[in-house]
Every structure is written in C-alpha cells, then in structure tokens.
Amino acid sequence: MRICQIAVKRSIWFHGGDCEVVMLLSNSIPGMTVIMSIPNTNGIATPRCSLSLKPNLSSSLSSLHSFQYGSSKIGVPVNIRIGPVQVRQHALTIRNEVPQNADFPRRYSKKEKKPFPVPIIELRRAARERLKKKMKNEPQKPLSLSAPKNGLLVKKLIPTAYKVYNSRITLINNLKKLLKVVPVHACGYCSEIHVGPVGHPFKSCRGTQANIRKGLHEWTNAHFEDILTPVEAYHLSDRLGKRITHEERFSIPRIPAVVELCIQAGVEIPEYPTKRRRKPIIRIGRKEYVDADESELPDQMPENPPKLLLTEIPDSEIVAPVDKEEIVQLAEETLQAWERMRKGAKRLMGMYRVRVCGYCPEIHVGPQGHKAQNCGAHKHQQRNGQHGWQSSVLNDLIPPRFVWHVPDVNGPPLQRELREFYGQAPAVVEMCIQAGAALPEQYKSTMRLDVGIPSTMQEAEMVV
Secondary structure: OEEEEEEEOOEEEEOOOOEEEEEEEOOOOOOOEEEEEEOOOOOOOOOOEEEEOOOOHHHHHHHHHHHHHOOOOOOOOOEEEEOOOOOOOOOOOOOOOOOOOOOOOOOOOOOOOOOOOOOHHHHHHHHHHHHHHHHOOOOOOOOOOOOOOOOOOOHHHHHHHHHHHHHHHHHHHHHHHHOOOOOEEEEOOOOOEEEOOOOOOOOOOOOOOOOOOOOOOOEEEOOHHHHOOOOEEEOOOOOOOOOOOHHHOOOOOEEEHHHHHHHHOOOOOOOOOOOOOOOOOEEOOOOOEEOOOOOOOOOOOOOOOOOOOOOOOOHHHOOOOOOHHHHHHHHHHHHHHHHHHHHHHHHHHOOOOEEEEOOOOOEEEOOOOOOOOOOOOOOOOOOOOOOOEEEOOHHHHOOOOEEEOOOOOOOOOOOHHHHHHOOEEEHHHHHHHHOOOOOOHHHHHHHOOOOOOOOOHHHHHHOO
C-alpha cells in the first residue's frame, strides 16, 4: 500500500489503485485530518475523479457525508476517518518601520571627521575581494559603462530632476509667505534658530562671548536663509571634464547644490549651459576618454512645448496669507514640496554622484571632487587646504536644521528644567505644523509625541 500526503485548499485529483490519501483541510477545519482508503480489488486502474472541498465547516461535513454514503462514479466504498483536532498557536508580531522614539541627530564637533556612509570595514573588504580576483588572473569583463558614466543622461530621471527643481522653487516661495505669519527667531551670536512665539530658554549658545552670557541666546528675527541653509557648489560645464584646479576657483560660478544636481540630471537652464552628449564616450584608459563622432546625427529639435520652470518671487512681492484656511493650505503645500524635493534628490543622488568634504560642509556635484584648496576646517594646514572628499548623504545636500518642538503654541513656553521631555523636528516641518499642517509619520519619533510632559518640577523629579 502506497501512502501520499496532499495539502488541499479547494480540490484534489487522485487515481485509482491500492492507495491511501491523506488530505489536510486547511480552509475548512483547522487541524482536521481526513483519511480515505480506496481499495482496488480487480487490479484495474480507477478512472480519474475530482473531490471538491468547501471552505466552511458545515458544507465540508456534508461533503464528507456524501463521500461515504452517496453514490460515486468509481463504484467502490470510501472509508473516512477523522483524526484528533490539533490547534496551532502563532505569535502575532506587529512591525513598524518608524520607531516610537528616536535619538536626536548627533552634532559633530569641528575637530571630528564625518563618518563614511559605508563603513570603512566594508570598503576594505570590497578592496580585498577585488585584489583576489586580480591575483587569480580571472578574465575581466569588457569595459562597458552605462549612463550617466558614459556621458549620457538617465532618461527616466529627467522628469524627477524637473520635479525637484520646481519643488525647491515652490518651497522657497511658500516659506517666505509663512515667515510673515509664523514667528521664527534666530540667535545673534550662533546659528541656532527657534520656531515659536518666544525663543527657548536653553543654555546652548556656542557663539562669541557665550561664557559671559552663560550660554543664553539673544534672539532676533530670523531670515529665510536661516531656515533653508544655502549649500552651494561649483557649476560644471562638462560633468566628465577635467577637475577644477585651485587657480580656477574664482572664475567658475557657484550655484545652489540642488540646482547643480538637477542640471546634471537633465534640467535645461539657459543661464547655466552644460554639455549634452548624444553618443556614449569612448574610453581609452582608466581616466582618459574621447567623445564619439556626432556629425552624422541629425540636428536636435527643441522640445515643443518646453518644460515649465518656476521662478522665485521677489521679496517685495511676497503677500502674506489672510485667513486661517489659506494658512493651512499653504502649510500643507509647503510640507509636500519639502518631501518631494528630498525624495527626488535622494533618487538623483543614487545615479549622479555627490561628494562632500569630511571636515567641512563643502559639496561638489560630480564624479570627483575639485582641487580648490579652500578647506578651513580643523588641521587644514596639514592637508594644505585640500578637502577630504567622500560620498555624501541627503542631509549633506539638504540640511534639515532641527529645532525644538513646541507642544502647544498657545500654552506656556518651554521650561529649562523640562528639556529632556521635549522633542525636535526640522525647521520647515515645525513651521508647517504650527501653521496647521498634518504631521508626517516619519518625524514623530524625534518629536517625542508619546512622552508626557510634567506640569511641575515635583512630577519631573518623580520620573525614573
């Protein structure tokens, strides 16, 4: 006698012969085992037939009853034996990508070097693997580069580049309008800012004469550049051209790094022309190449209609929103533009390399960093002012500028003794939240919304 086990959900097929079939009715009765013994006495193969299993309990029992006592096309008795019911217990696990509470972003001192996005151990391991393959004399793959390394644009990222550029312009125009209705304060001695009716009382000033003021800030009105930190980079007329030398540092224009990234990804701005290739470059060495002949190609026709590029509104034409609904709508639009710009820039950085100095905030958009010796960070004399280039992350290109979160704008101000109970959020997000926008999920962990704030110092001392 042959025994076979079949897991069944809706129907099974079996053939005749001396066999014993064990079916697991997973959809009808959990843990129930149905054993059907179909003898074959004449040695003739039984015709093929189908048994249907229904998902509910009552219908399944009626089907089993018809198997045993009803008529069958096979013409042989069917013996049904129901085994003991076994109930399996499964642990329920709820996973969430956003943690409940997260630490604030670390502030590195001027003497520390930025960490590598990929740990140095992983970089060394990859280098050893490349060395092993080279020592084994393995046949190397033909040198074929894909866009953008071959000089061409990544076609699918061109709409993303335009979206990032327009989102940045929208963000700038909306922030200038929100500054007229949402109070933002900036310290006159350091770079710290605060979003709220009054400045916070924390002693965290590191500017000049901070010891005399015992670390207290002197708050003034903030400007747009205090909220959205300007990060500039050199504009490259040819992304694969020669590196910028120290003598050329004043002759090459500097533009916002996000705009330079969008230009290299395909955005056409007449004020900042750049070389566009229609054929891949021809590599003749590790760092040498020649451009392919494009003379036989037809003239490139301009796009009709051209893609829309937004422009910044002058400060004299900024009009503040009037009613509450307009303020909330403006805050929602600003927050959406902020998220679109960051997500799109992160996607562009995955294909177009962006370098950052490990000692100072200098940014360079291109395959290699420039050679300008203008680094003034810690111990720059030992490096002769040269930058320590490494791969950058999104926060290097678009700094979020974290500020203290005010739980209740109309309530009491922040208290110095309850500093451990307050959270932080990017300045743009905090402005939009105070203006009435909905809070995004990814910022709740650092804002500590689940932490109860004591009302008195006696309650705070009781917290373990």
